[in-house]
Amino acid sequence: MSIAISVKHIHKTFFSVEALKGINLEIKQGEFFGLLGPNGAGKSTLLNIMSGLTRADSGNIAILGHDVVTDYRSARLNLGIVPQELVFDPFFTVREVLKIQAGYFGLDHRCNAWIDELIEALMLSDKTNTNMRALSGGMKRRVLIAQALVHKPPVVVLDEPTAGVDVELRKSLWVFIKKLHREGHTILLTTHYLEEAESLCERIAILNHGKIVALDHTTTLLDQGVGNQRSATLFFTETPPPLSQDITSLISKQDRLSITVEFDLSRITLPVLLEQLKKQGCKVRDIQTEQIDLEDIFIDTIQRNKP
Amino acid sequence: MNWLGFRTLFIKETMRFTKVYLQTLFAPMITALLYLLIFAQVLEGRMDVLGDFSYTAFLIPGLVMMAVIQNSFANSSSSLIQSKVTGNLIFVMVTPLSYLEIYLAFTLAAVLRGILVGLSVYIVALFFVQLPLFNIFYIIIFVLMSSAVLGTLGVIAGIWAEKFDQLAGFTNFIIMPLSFLSGVFYSIHSLPPLWQTLSHFNPFFYMIDGFRYGFFGTSDVNPLFSLGVVATFLVGLASFTLYLLHSGYKIRD
Numbered sequence: 408m409s410i411a412i413s414v415k416h417i418h419k420t421f422f423s424v425e426a427l428k429g430i431n432l433e434i435k436q437g438e439f440f441g442l443l444g445p446n447g448a449g450k451s452t453l454l455n456i457m458s459g460l461t462r463a464d465s466g467n468i469a470i471l472g473h474d475v476v477t478d479y480r481s482a483r484l485n486l487g488i489v490p491q492e493l494v495f496d497p498f499f500t501v502r503e504v505l506k507i508q509a510g511y512f513g514l515d516h517r518c519n520a521w522i523d524e525l526i527e528a529l530m531l532s533d534k535t536n537t538n539m540r541a542l543s544g545g546m547k548r549r550v551l552i553a554q555a556l557v558h559k560p561p562v563v564v565l566d567e568p569t570a571g572v573d574v575e576l577r578k579s580l581w582v583f584i585k586k587l588h589r590e591g592h593t594i595l596l597t598t599h600y601l602e603e604a605e606s607l608c609e610r611i612a613i614l615n616h617g618k619i620v621a622l623d624h625t626t627t628l629l630d631q632g633v634g635n636q637r638s639a640t641l642f643f644t645e646t647p648p649p650l651s652q653d654i655t656s657l658i659s660k661q662d663r664l665s666i667t668v669e670f671d672l673s674r675i676t677l678p679v680l681l682e683q684l685k686k687q688g689c690k691v692r693d694i695q696t697e698q699i700d701l702e703d704i705f706i707d708t709i710q711r712n713k714p
Numbered sequence: 715m716n717w718l719g720f721r722t723l724f725i726k727e728t729m730r731f732t733k734v735y736l737q738t739l740f741a742p743m744i745t746a747l748l749y750l751l752i753f754a755q756v757l758e759g760r761m762d763v764l765g766d767f768s769y770t771a772f773l774i775p776g777l778v779m780m781a782v783i784q785n786s787f788a789n790s791s792s793s794l795i796q797s798k799v800t801g802n803l804i805f806v807m808v809t810p811l812s813y814l815e816i817y818l819a820f821t822l823a824a825v826l827r828g829i830l831v832g833l834s835v836y837i838v839a840l841f842f843v844q845l846p847l848f849n850i851f852y853i854i855i856f857v858l859m860s861s862a863v864l865g866t867l868g869v870i871a872g873i874w875a876e877k878f879d880q881l882a883g884f885t886n887f888i889i890m891p892l893s894f895l896s897g898v899f900y901s902i903h904s905l906p907p908l909w910q911t912l913s914h915f916n917p918f919f920y921m922i923d924g925f926r927y928g929f930f931g932t933s934d935v936n937p938l939f940s941l942g943v944v945a946t947f948l949v950g951l952a953s954f955t956l957y958l959l960h961s962g963y964k965i966r967d
């Protein structure tokens with residue numbers, strides 16, 4: 408199988424910030440790849456170098472064998488990028504924006520059918536003649552995705568496509584992106600939601616402070632314990648009696664009628680925990696499980712990867 | 715050459731100003747006509763102008779060229795700074811368009827706006843005064859090259875400015891004074907010697923002087939010399955702009 412995105416020795420410094428410290432990465436054609444990492448890790452910087460928005464200080468990136476600097480025309484024809492920022496041109500309507508974007512890539516009216524298809528797939532049909540300014544944030548996000556796809560790029564790069572998007576729309580976006588993947592597109596995405604990466608990506612790289620600290624198949628990483636941490640807050644109907652040592656050791660925060668526990672799935676599961684609490688005389692009224700905090704997982708991964 | 719891409723960007727840049735034609739085409743025409751009414755009223759008969767032409771006739775080509783100068787500059791500069799500030803310049807930067815294609819599209823749209831405003835000022839002015847037409851070749855070549863110079867300057871200013879007030883500074887401290895002091899309202903022969911000399915360092919002076927030659931057949935300096943000056947500026951500024959774009963200055967981190 409050939410290489411869709413090849414990243415070699417990429418360094419990038421902004422003034423005093425070393426955003427990327429020698430990144431090497433190969434993403435195969437047809438792969439669904441996730442790039443994770445905390446805020447400021449350098450994810451967007453790497454993606455922007457791929458699309459030509461940023462220049463690397465050294466190293467090179469090729470899209471399907473085309474260098475993004477020396478052979479930028481071919482590289483960009485093969486790449487579609489959905490930027491992280493919600494940018495738009497307030498002068499135009501949705502359809503105008505898409506036709507203009509297609510035109511930049513040298514496509515004429517023959518791509519109108521494809522534009523219609525994109526509009527339909529991204530549920531923008533009743534907004535085609537609406538000015539960009541008058542769209543909601545989620546709609547603007549969908550237009551950004553459509554814009555990135557007007558030239559049917561074989562490699563699609565999405566920088567946090569689901570940031571600020573409601574649950575319903577997020578699901579439909581994933582259905583759409585999965586379909587693109589099934590049709591043969593190579594997908595590279597960044598996200599802060601581990602569940603998304605878990606369920607979609609075949610391989611994951613974790614970036615921290617401009618370095619790749621973990622890179623493997625999603626299942627392998629999960630088996631290593633990445634993503635096993637859970638956090639839950641339990642609410643009681645009355646003040647619980649003193650708890651046993653193996654439970655108190657999990658507690659990170661305690662109030663009169665609630666406790667917050669953090670635990671590793673490989674050691675204990677929520678049903679087992681509940682059973683034990685019940686045995687010790689606690690009356691659990693409600694449970695609130697937290698969104699799995701990626702930062703903790705990164706920190707965990709980073710700790711384990713320290714020499 | 716990505717012709718379709720270039721054409722699309724040119725059309726987009728054109729749509730951008732035609733969509734707000736009241737502000738971009740109509741308002742500047744009205745401004746120019748206000749100058750015409752006021753200055754012609756006050757100064758007719760009091761100004762020493764070239765040959766035997768009326769002051770009002772003398773004034774019109776100057777006002778037309780000033781409108782061309784200011785609007786060509788305004789078009790490319792405001793489009794670029796808006797795209798930069800709102801961030802949508804990236805939609806152009808991720809495409810296979812080359813720097814040359816981007817530069818040409820922005821500049822040609824600026825040329826088009828300059829010509830449209832200039833032409834409308836000219837046509838309306840014809841209702842007020844009879845204007846001779848000596849050689850249309852000079853008229854066309856000076857309009858094209860001057861608007862291209864200003865469209866290019868607009869691209870430079872748009873790349874350089876990071877905020878709207880920096881661009882306003884460029885407009886108000888460079889473009890406006892140079893265009894007002896270029897001989898729109900007077901023949902530089904009526905100026906004191908020092909100011910006459912200084913005017914020769916103002917590139918806009920050659921644009922207006924050469925343009926006027928196309929109407930009257932007389933001018934302060936040889937029109938071919940003016941043509942040479944404007945052409946040199948155009949080539950110099952265009953090369954500089956391509957260099958800037960190529961270096962990624964302020965548009966690619």
Ligand SMILES: Nc1ncnc2c1ncn2[C@@H]1O[C@H](COP(=O)(O)OP(=O)(O)OP(=O)(O)O)[C@@H](O)[C@H]1O
Nearest residue numbers: 421424426444445446447448449450451452453967
């Ligand atoms: N244009 C810029 N000028 C200066 N510093 C920058 C610029 N772009 C990024 N940086 C810095 O580079 C580092 C990496 O930023 P980047 O945007 O790539 O992070 P990220 O992983 O995408 O973060 P997030 O998850 O918040 O989007 C940060 O320290 C950031 O401040």
Ligand SMILES: [Mg+2]
Nearest residue numbers: 450451452491
């Ligand atoms: Mg980012």
